[in-house]
Amino acid sequence: DFTTLTDVQKTIPEKLGFLHELGLDFGWGPTSCMQWLLEHIHVYAGTPWWGSIVLATVLIRVIQFPGYMMMSDNAAKLKEVQPFAAPLVMKLQKSQMAGDLATAYIAKKELTYIYNRGGITRKWMLFPLFQIPIFYGFYHLLRTMSYTPVPGLLEGGTLWFTDLTSADPFITLPIVASATMAFSIWLGGDAGSSQLSPQVRKFMLIGFPLISFLVMFSWPAALTLYFATNGVLGIVQNLLLRNATLREISGLYPMSTEPAP
Numbered sequence: 001d002f003t004t005l006t007d008v009q010k011t012i013p014e015k016l017g018f019l020h021e022l023g024l025d026f027g028w029g030p031t032s033c034m035q036w037l038l039e040h041i042h043v044y045a046g047t048p049w050w051g052s053i054v055l056a057t058v059l060i061r062v063i064q065f066p067g068y069m070m071m072s073d074n075a076a077k078l079k080e081v082q083p084f085a086a087p088l089v090m091k092l093q094k095s096q097m098a099g100d101l102a103t104a105y106i107a108k109k110e111l112t113y114i115y116n117r118g119g120i121t122r123k124w125m126l127f128p129l130f131q132i133p134i135f136y137g138f139y140h141l142l143r144t145m146s147y148t149p150v151p152g153l154l155e156g157g158t159l160w161f162t163d164l165t166s167a168d169p170f171i172t173l174p175i176v177a178s179a180t181m182a183f184s185i186w187l188g189g190d191a192g193s194s195q196l197s198p199q200v201r202k203f204m205l206i207g208f209p210l211i212s213f214l215v216m217f218s219w220p221a222a223l224t225l226y227f228a229t230n231g232v233l234g235i236v237q238n239l240l241l242r243n244a245t246l247r248e249i250s251g252l253y254p255m256s257t258e259p260a261p
Contacts, residue, residue, distance in 0.1 A: 048152075049150075061233045061237065064130070064131075068127065068237060074120050091107045167221065168224055178210070179209065184234045188242070
């Protein structure tokens with residue numbers, strides 16, 4: 001359920017806490033965190049709402065970048081040991097299915113040795129999961145702000161999408177969001193190096209962007225602006241992580257240009 005604003009609420013000045021005064025109260029969680037961040041940026045930077053959304057997205061990406069660097073470092077190392085690790089992974093899976101615990105134990109020990117010898121910390125490959133609460137927080141917040149609506153969003157856009165509470169009339173933002181998703185998958189994902197099989201990668205290249213577009217094209221521009229901005233930043237991040245000079249300066253493991261076996 002979305003808040004119905006009174007005439008008094010519509011005149012509340014944009015200051016810290018004004019979103020709460022408008023009835024946006026999400027308790028404790030990712031949505032509240034995103035509300036705090038977006039409101040502080042909007043009030044202190046004095047930017048229009050579209051600029052505040054972009055700045056908040058950029059800030060979060062910058063904060064997360066060191067984590068993605070570690071993930072990319074591990075992905076590059078993992079790709080190097082894949083010819084040795086892949087048979088052991090298959091052996092481990094088959095022995096577990098057959099109930100052969102002794103063989104499974106030996107295969108797991110050998111895998112652990114290979115990963116340790118290669119300096120691989122596999123937990124970093126789970127880093128993108130931290131994006132989920134952020135995505136949800138922004139989605140929930142911007143959706144609620146759009147449908148309330150927060151008065152400033154009605155004319156808080158720019159260029160052709162001046163009303164952030166309505167869908168992009170030229171569906172440009174959903175197209176950009178979907179296209180950048182496809183390009184990012186093609187480049188190798190957030191780490192810049194993909195371990196996906198060609199079949200899975202092909203499905204993701206076509207299926208994910210198409211489904212995303214069909215879902216997003218009718219969303220308020222505030223939402224699609226966030227996802228389009230995040231998509232563009234993802235491409236920039238991907239290209240940076242694939243840059244050999246940056247990897248050398250940062251001490252990241254060199255990225256192989258050969259396809260994963």
